Every structure is written in structure tokens, then in C-alpha cells.
Amino acid sequence: MFRLWLAAAVATSIAVGIFRVKTPAGIDFLHQNSPTPKKYLIETMGGGVALLDYNNDGLLDVFLVNSGQLTPSMHAPYNFQRSLPKYWNRLYRQNRDGSFTDVTKAAGLANAGDGNYGMGVAIGDYDNDGFPDIYVTNYGKDTLYHNNGDGTFTDVTAKAGVAAGGWSASAGFFDYDNDGHLDLLVTRYMQWDPAHNKACGGSWVTYCPPGAFPATTNILYHNNGDGTFADVSKASGIAAKKGRSLGVAFADYDGDGYPDIFIANDGMEEFLFHNNRNGTFTERAEEAGVALSDDGNPYAGMGVDFRDYDNDGKPDLIVTNLAKQIYAIYHNDGNGSFSYRSLQTGLAKLSAASSGWGVGFVDFNNDGWKDIFVAQSHVMDNVEKINPSMHYKEPPMLALNSKGVFQRADAGTSVPVAGRGAAFGDLRNTGRMDVVMGVLGARPEVFMNQDSSNHWLTLTLVGAKSNRDGIGSRVVVNGQTQNVTTAGSYLSASDKRVHFGLGADRTASVEIFWPSGIHQVLKNVRADQFLTVKEAQ
Amino acid sequence: MITHLLLFLAMTGQTQTGSAEAVQHVQAGIAAEQQGQHGAAIQQFQTATRLDPEFAPAYVDLGTVYMEQGSYAKAIPALRRAIQLDENIEGAKGMLGVALLAQGYSTQAIPYLKAAGLQGPLGIAQLEAGDLENSIVSLEAALKDHPNDPQLLFSLSRAAGLLSKQAGDALLATHPNSAPAHEALAENYWGLQRAANAEKEYQTALQLQPKLPGAHLAMGKIYASAQQWPQAEQQFQAEAALRPGDAEAAYRLGDALLTNGKIRQAQAELARADKLQPDMPEILYDLGKAESLNGDTVGAEATWKHLLRIEANSDLSAKAHFGLAGIYRKQGKLAEAAREMKEFQSIKGNTNP
Numbered sequence: 024m025f026r027l028w029l030a031a032a033v034a035t036s037i038a039v040g041i042f043r044v045k046t047p048a049g050i051d052f053l054h055q056n057s058p059t060p061k062k063y064l065i066e067t068m069g070g071g072v073a074l075l076d077y078n079n080d081g082l083l084d085v086f087l088v089n090s091g092q093l094t095p096s097m098h099a100p101y102n103f104q105r106s107l108p109k110y111w112n113r114l115y116r117q118n119r120d121g122s123f124t125d126v127t128k129a130a131g132l133a134n135a136g137d138g139n140y141g142m143g144v145a146i147g148d149y150d151n152d153g154f155p156d157i158y159v160t161n162y163g164k165d166t167l168y169h170n171n172g173d174g175t176f177t178d179v180t181a182k183a184g185v186a187a188g189g190w191s192a193s194a195g196f197f198d199y200d201n202d203g204h205l206d207l208l209v210t211r212y213m214q215w216d217p218a219h220n221k222a223c224g225g226s227w228v229t230y231c232p233p234g235a236f237p238a239t240t241n242i243l244y245h246n247n248g249d250g251t252f253a254d255v256s257k258a259s260g261i262a263a264k265k266g267r268s269l270g271v272a273f274a275d276y277d278g279d280g281y282p283d284i285f286i287a288n289d290g291m292e293e294f295l296f297h298n299n300r301n302g303t304f305t306e307r308a309e310e311a312g313v314a315l316s317d318d319g320n321p322y323a324g325m326g327v328d329f330r331d332y333d334n335d336g337k338p339d340l341i342v343t344n345l346a347k348q349i350y351a352i353y354h355n356d357g358n359g360s361f362s363y364r365s366l367q368t369g370l371a372k373l374s375a376a377s378s379g380w381g382v383g384f385v386d387f388n389n390d391g392w393k394d395i396f397v398a399q400s401h402v403m404d405n406v407e408k409i410n411p412s413m414h415y416k417e418p419p420m421l422a423l424n425s426k427g428v429f430q431r432a433d434a435g436t437s438v439p440v441a442g443r444g445a446a447f448g449d450l451r452n453t454g455r456m457d458v459v460m461g462v463l464g465a466r467p468e469v470f471m472n473q474d475s476s477n478h479w480l481t482l483t484l485v486g487a488k489s490n491r492d493g494i495g496s497r498v499v500v501n502g503q504t505q506n507v508t509t510a511g512s513y514l515s516a517s518d519k520r521v522h523f524g525l526g527a528d529r530t531a532s533v534e535i536f537w538p539s540g541i542h543q544v545l546k547n548v549r550a551d552q553f554l555t556v557k558e559a560q
Numbered sequence: 561m562i563t564h565l566l567l568f569l570a571m572t573g574q575t576q577t578g579s580a581e582a583v584q585h586v587q588a589g590i591a592a593e594q595q596g597q598h599g600a601a602i603q604q605f606q607t608a609t610r611l612d613p614e615f616a617p618a619y620v621d622l623g624t625v626y627m628e629q630g631s632y633a634k635a636i637p638a639l640r641r642a643i644q645l646d647e648n649i650e651g652a653k654g655m656l657g658v659a660l661l662a663q664g665y666s667t668q669a670i671p672y673l674k675a676a677g678l679q680g681p682l683g684i685a686q687l688e689a690g691d692l693e694n695s696i697v698s699l700e701a702a703l704k705d706h707p708n709d710p711q712l713l714f715s716l717s718r719a720a721g722l723l724s725k726q727a728g729d730a731l732l733a734t735h736p737n738s739a740p741a742h743e744a745l746a747e748n749y750w751g752l753q754r755a756a757n758a759e760k761e762y763q764t765a766l767q768l769q770p771k772l773p774g775a776h777l778a779m780g781k782i783y784a785s786a787q788q789w790p791q792a793e794q795q796f797q798a799e800a801a802l803r804p805g806d807a808e809a810a811y812r813l814g815d816a817l818l819t820n821g822k823i824r825q826a827q828a829e830l831a832r833a834d835k836l837q838p839d840m841p842e843i844l845y846d847l848g849k850a851e852s853l854n855g856d857t858v859g860a861e862a863t864w865k866h867l868l869r870i871e872a873n874s875d876l877s878a879k880a881h882f883g884l885a886g887i888y889r890k891q892g893k894l895a896e897a898a899r900e901m902k903e904f905q906s907i908k909g910n911t912n913p
Contacts (some may be wrong), residue, residue, distance in 0.1 A: 318849075366823065375787035
């Protein structure tokens with residue numbers, strides 16, 4: 024008896040956190056943002072990450088977006104030296120033993136274009152060939168890399184007509200018209216160029232707030248289904264609103280079968296574009312109650328996720344922002360409107376002193392409730408000098424969900440870094456969700472999930488009438504709801520597979536609502552497996 | 561000024577009898593001064609004093625022109641002489657006091673300014689002489705007549721600050737290890753934004769005097785400003801327990817409870833704060849918010865409308881309109897919601913870029 028008690032006491036005292044922070048062998052990426060005394064605004068904004076299985080070997084690979092070289096004196100045409108290897112984006116292929124190999128050059132992804140200062144990445148199989156394609160956002164022009172299916176990519180930007188231009192930030196693939204072809208939404212931050220940069224501050228020179236620069240429009244590209252896209256920003260109504268946009272996430276918030284768009288704006292009201300089901304959108308953030316904080320204040324919206332955190336079947340929103348603003352959680356009330364719930368969910372006290380970027384509602388402990396991970400850091404690298412109670416570098420935040428209320432948990436590291444992008448996925452196919460966090464001007468951090476307390480189920484959808492990856496499908500498993508997407512977070516793209524923590528449940532009932540309208544039901548599905556589900560014909 | 565002085569003296573029968581010739585030069589001096597010919601005026605007044613060294617008004621006039629020129633050093637002997645000749649001669653004491661003050665002789669200036677009843681300069685002279693208590697009295701008296709005078713406001717602020725510092729220094733010198741001394745140090749540190757030092761001093765003060773009024777409240781504010789809301793709540797809780805009649809402690813505690821997600825407790829505490837100090841917009845806004853979050857939309861609507869009757873055009877009233885719009889929208893009262901949003905936007909300004 025005494026031994027049992029002792030064993031229990033020891034187990035309690037050595038309780039371990041969910042994550043072990045470890046950079047797998049082979050990932051030697053060092054993000055280059057090139058900070059200068061000029062405080063170019065782009066230098067503090069980059070750091071995108073993607074998790075994708077580019078070679079369909081069943082193992083997630085990692086794509087990291089680099090930025091480029093800046094100098095105190097920049098003149099058009101701008102050259103960010105992206106042809107130099109230290110400024111390349113990098114693709115790391117995962118090997119069977121969990122190590123990674125840099126395949127950037129072999130994959131044809133080496134030179135991101137000297138005129139492009141890198142920001143983020145979106146992943147989607149835009150041509151339904153079964154291989155994920157890569158869209159990289161930049162200050163300059165964006166790049167679409169078509170996955171050739173043989174380990175290589177081809178820059179098809181010009182042919183596809185998706186170069187955008189200006190300062191692109193987060194982007195995401197989704198099928199807004201449910202025609203089976205993934206469309207592309209590209210957020211753009213502002214009208215800015217190095218020659219017209221402004222620095223702000225008094226005794227300490229710092230980055231200017233976004234309001235110092237003109238707002239700009241976001242871009243919606245419609246996939247024509249033949250390898251080309253059409254810019255429908257104006258026709259769709261997306262360009263009717265100018266923003267200072269950084270984050271984007273998609274979900275069908277009103278259950279009408281068509282995906283809607285939430286765009287996180289910095290320093291102004293957020294956008295919620297309702298899909299009118301006829302190729303157009305109407306911006307409804309104000310009437311839905313998601314434009315501002317509960318006090319009617321705009322905040323520095325950066326990262327966003329659009330998922331159901333309280334298991335009521337409707338997608339909710341989380342938006343990260345700066346310290347003293349409180350990360351915003353908007354609960355979907357089910358009638359086209361949302362309620363600000365940062366206070367009731369406990370997120371206010373967890374985030375009041377923090378600044379966040381990449382974010383995800385992800386069930387890390389497989390208990391059936393989606394938790395929160397946030398990549399954190401203030402935007403100003405000298406914020407401590409201006410306000411000693413704030414911090415530039417911060418460790419990430421992990422908050423575990425207990426029936427809709429969040430409590431801080433050990434994120435696996437207390438080392439402060441300048442976190443930016445965050446991508447979520449099951450790197451080692453353990454049934455547990457890991458995180459890769461992009462760090463500004465530093466090496467990425469990989470959060471390997473070592474929790475093993477509950478059961479799980481991970482689905483890979485294969486569309487037939489719907490788009491190949493089933494992006495936009497709504498999946499309901501044992502009362503939990505997930506919308507299939509690679510978008511969300513900040514500048515990042517996550518594992519396309521759909522993961523569910525099942526708690527103590529050893530079986531699951533699965534319902535899939537495909538974008539095509541097909542409704543598919545699977546009963547008594549065994550837990551703890553990766554299951555591929557093809558869309559019923 | 562000179563004309564007024566002579567007229568006044570004539571009316572009150574105080575005109576000094578000088579020699580006819582001296583009076584003529586004084587009159588010529590007045591005429592020159594009125595034409596802005598200060599040099600000529602000075603010559604005339606000097607001639608008058610030479611011709612009749614006992615003729616006090618001539619010295620006053622001479623001193624006045626020097627004052628107008630800003631030549632305070634030259635004005636002082638002329639005005640002194642005038643007073644010597646006639647203790648009660650009008651205007652001389654006030655001008656002499658001002659001239660002495662301008663030259664830095666604040667202690668010497670005080671009796672003349674006091675005699676002349678010039679409260680503003682007197683308060684400044686007392687401030688410079690280190691007589692802070694009387695300086696504050698004089699400056700407050702002067703501000704009654706000139707409420708927005710920047711020099712008076714600055715001097716009063718300086719006098720109050722120095723008095724505060726003086727008291728603080730005395731406290732630290734006489735009772736360096738007392739709770740009030742540590743509290744004073746904490747306030748100084750907090751003023752310098754040195755939160756860690758301030759926190760440490762407050763903690764020491766509370767160790768020495770656990771029921772020290774205001775210390776928990778101050779510590780709570782430090783934690784709140786650093787967004788450390790759980791710690792802030794603890795401190796406000798302690799203050800509210802020590803001083804249940806303190807409306808600010810109740811309000812701050814309610815605010816912290818709200819931020820920490822303890823909505824029901826927040827509503828109760830804010831309602832208590834509202835009873836302790838009714839009609840405070842800050843309390844009313846938070847109370848309405850707590851009521852709204854607790855689902856008491858009727859209460860929230862009444863509270864925010866009450867706020868709007870007290871304060872129509874402020875950041876808090878904008879927030880109240882925004883909150884009301886949210887309530888009405890949820891109730892399907894779209895016209896009311898639109899009206900509240902319009903009010904909100906007209907106060908806040910259009911947030912569109």
C-alpha cells in the first residue's frame with residue numbers, strides 16, 4: 024500500500040508537459056529578417072511555416088519561408104538577395120527515422136526571386152492531382168509552385184495569374200463556390216515600400232503603427248479549373264473593403280453550405296465576409312459582432328483560427344493581437360452572430376500581458392476539447408525600453424480547454440523568442456498534434472507532442488465531386504466538429520488531415536458533410552487510427 | 561499706469577506737494593511716458609527728484625518707467641526712496657515687491673507684496689523663499705481671481721510637489737523603517753515607473769503594518785498596469801476586506817474579477833461599488849458589462865442608459881452605446897442597434913481607413 028502511495032506521489036511530482044521542444048535532425052533553417060536601424064516594417068512581420076506531405080509518403084514535411092536582405096539604404100528596384108542560399112525558403116523532407124533532409128534545391132524551390140521579401144505560405148492541391156502545391160506570399164510578388172508529383176515543383180505564377188503584388192501576408196486555399204477547384208484568398212497588409220518607410224517613437228526609434236500607412240485591398244482568385252485563376256476581388260465584393268490584413272481563416276459560420284472568410288486586420292475593425300452563394304461576399308463583421316472588442320475598440324488583429332472550441336457544432340473565432348488588448352474569442356451563437364467570450368473563457372487573464380501571432384484551436388491532449396497554442400512576441404523589438412511591463416520576446420502560450428474554459432499549461436519551453444508563424448500537424452504519425460513555430464530572425468521551434476493519455480482518430484479526406492482534399496468539408500466525430508482546412512494561424516499552413524481527440528472513447532461515429540453536398544456517415548469506427556475516407560460517388 | 565496713479569492720488573487728496581518746477585517736470589515726464597519716450601520720461605522724473613528730493617511721487621513715477629523697461633535693478637532704489645518718504649504711497653510697495661522678486665530677492669519682496677495684497681507674486685515669492693505652506697495659501701487665493709493663469713497653476717503645482725517631497729523627506733529622515741516611509745518610497749518608485757522596486761517597498765510596508773490603508777490598492781494597480789490580473793485581484797480583494805467602505809477598492813476588485821473571468825462575483829462587487837459611490841461612469845460601465853455577460857440584459861441596458869444620462873460624449877459613453885447595440889442586435893431590435901452604433905461611431909469617429 025505504501026509503495027502504491029509512493030508511486031502515485033512520484034508520478035504526480037514528475038508530471039511532464041505535453042510538448043518536448045526539440046529541433047529534429049536535419050532542420051537547420053535560420054530565418055533572415057535583416058533588421059536595420061531604419062525599422063522597415065517588413066522586417067518584424069515574417070516567419071511563415073507549412074506542414075505538408077509533398078511527396079505523399081505519409082510523413083509530414085516542413086516548408087519554412089525566409090525573408091531576405093535589407094540594408095539601411097534601399098532603392099527601387101529592391102533587391103532582397105533571395106538568390107543567395109542564406110535567404111532561400113527551405114523545404115525539409117521527413118525521413119522514416121524522424122530526421123529531415125533539406126531538399127530545397129532538388130525540389131526547385133531555391134531562389135524565391137530577388138525582388139521578393141518573404142512572408143507566408145499557403146498549401147492546397149489547386150489542380151486536384153493529388154499532390155499539394157505551395158503558394159508563397161511576399162513583399163514584392165507572390166509565387167505559386169506547382170507540385171509535379173516527382174519531388175519537384177515548377178513556378179507557375181505567371182501562367183496561373185496569381186502574383187498579387189504589394190505586401191501580401193497570410194493566404195489560404197478554399198473552395199468558395201463549391202465547384203471542386205480550390206480558390207485562393209491573399210491578404211495584403213498595407214500600401215508600403217522601403218523608400219516610403221516611416222519610423223516612429225521619441226527617445227527610441229521604433230516601428231510605426233499600421234495606421235501610419237494607407238490600407239489596401241485583399242485579393243480573391245477564382246480557380247478556373249484549367250491551371251489558371253481569375254482575379255475576382257472586385258466582382259466578389261472582397262475588394263470593396265480596404266484593410267490592413269494579416270490573418271485569414273475560413274469556415275461556414277452560418278451553416279449554409281458555403282465557406283465564409285474571416286480576415287484579421289491590424290489596428291482597425293476585423294472583416295467577416297459572408298458568402299452569398301452566388302460568387303459574391305458581403306462584409307458583416309459589425310452585425311455579426313466580430314469587428315471589434317467587447318469595448319468597441321479595434322485591436323492589432325494578426326493570427327486567426329476559425330473552429331468550434333466548445334463542441335456546440337458551430338465554428339468560433341480566436342484572433343491574436345498585442346499586449347493589453349487581450350486575444351479575442353468570439354463564440355458563434357448560431358444565428359449569424361457571435362459573442363465576445365475572452366473574459367468568460369479565461370483567455371483574458373492568460374493573454375492580457377502577451378502579444379500573439381500564429382494561433383490554433385487544436386486538441387493537443389486528445390480529450391475531445393480543442394486547446395489553444397499561440398506563437399508570441401511583441402511587434403517592437405525595443406518595447407521594453409518604451410514600456411518595461413511589456414516584453415518583445417515571449418515563450419509561446421499553451422492553454423488547455425476544460426469544457427470551454429482555458430487554463431495555462433506548460434508549453435514545453437519558457438525561453439522567450441520572437442514567435443511568428445505556427446503550423447499544426449501530426450509530424451510523427453503518433454495520433455498527437457505537434458507544432459512547428461516560425462521564429463523571427465532565428466531557428467524554428469518544433470513542439471513534439473508526448474502526451475499519450477487518450478484515444479484519437481485522424482481522417483484524410485479524398486474528394487471526388489468535391490475538391491481532392493475535401494477542403495471545406497465539415498466533419499463531426501462523437502459530437503465534435505472540425506472544418507477541413509490548411510489555412511488559419513498566421514502566415515502558415517497546417518496538416519490537411521483532420522484530427523480528433525476521443526478521450527476515453529474507443530470507437531467513433533463519423534459524419535462528413537462534403538462541399539459537394541454529399542453527406543457520408545461511418546459508424547463504429549475504431550479509434551487510434553489514420554483513416555482515409557473517399558467521397559461517396 | 562502713471563496717469564492712473566496720479567489721478568488716484570489726486571482723488572484721494574494724497575497728492576504730495578512738490579515744488580512747482582518739480583511738478584512741471586513730473587507732468588512732462590508723464591507726457592513723454594505716454595508717448596512711449598521712456599528715456600525722456602526718465603530724464604524728466606530724475607530732474608524732478610533733483611529739484612525736489614522729498615517729492616515721493618516723482619520717485620514712484622521714475623520707478624514705474626524703469627519697471628516698464630524691465631530695469632528692475634534701477635527701479636528698486638527709486639521705489640525704496642518713495643516708500644521711505646511716504647510709507648503709504650500707493651503702488652510703490654507692490655512694484656517694489658515685484659521688482660525685488662524679479663531680481664531674485666524673494667524674502668525681501670514678501671513684506672512689500674503682502675502689504676500690497678498681490679497674492680500671485682506673493683505666492684511665488686513664498687515658494688521661492690521655501691515657505692511652501694503659505695505659498696499654497698497665497699496661490700490658491702490668487703487662482704480664485706485668475707483660475708486659468710498658467711504661471712499661477714505651475715507655481716501651485718510646484719509648491720504642492722515640493723511640500724509633498726519635504727514631508728516625504730522628513731518622514732524618511734525621522735522614521736526610515738516605518739510603514740509610511742516604505743509606502744512613500746513605493747510611491748516615488750511607481751512615479752518613476754520602477755514597478756519592481758515599488759512592489760518591494762509596498763510589501764515591506766505591509767509587513768510592518770499589515771492593515772496599512774491604501775497599500776494593497778496601490779499594489780493592485782501596479783499589477784493591473786502590468787496586466788497581471790490574478791495578482792491584482794488578490795491585492796484589491798485584500799484592500800476591499802480592509803476597507804469595505806472604499807468605493808475605489810470595490811470598483812478595482814470588480815474590474816479585476818471581470819478580467820479574470822469571474823463574472824458573477826464581478827457583478828456583485830461592482831454593484832457594491834455603485835452603492836458606495838453612485839453615478840460614477842467607470843463603475844457603471846463595468847457594472848453594465850458584467851450584467852450583460854451574466855445574461856442580465858435588462859440590468860445592463862438600464863445601467864448603461866444611466867451612464868449615458870450622466871456622461872454623453874466620452875470614451876465610456878461610446879463603449880456604452882456599443883454595448884447597447886450588441887444587446888439590441890441579439891434581441892433582433894435592429895433599428896435600435898443601428899441607432900446605438902451610429903451614436904458610437906459619432907463619438908469614436910469613423911474607424912475605416
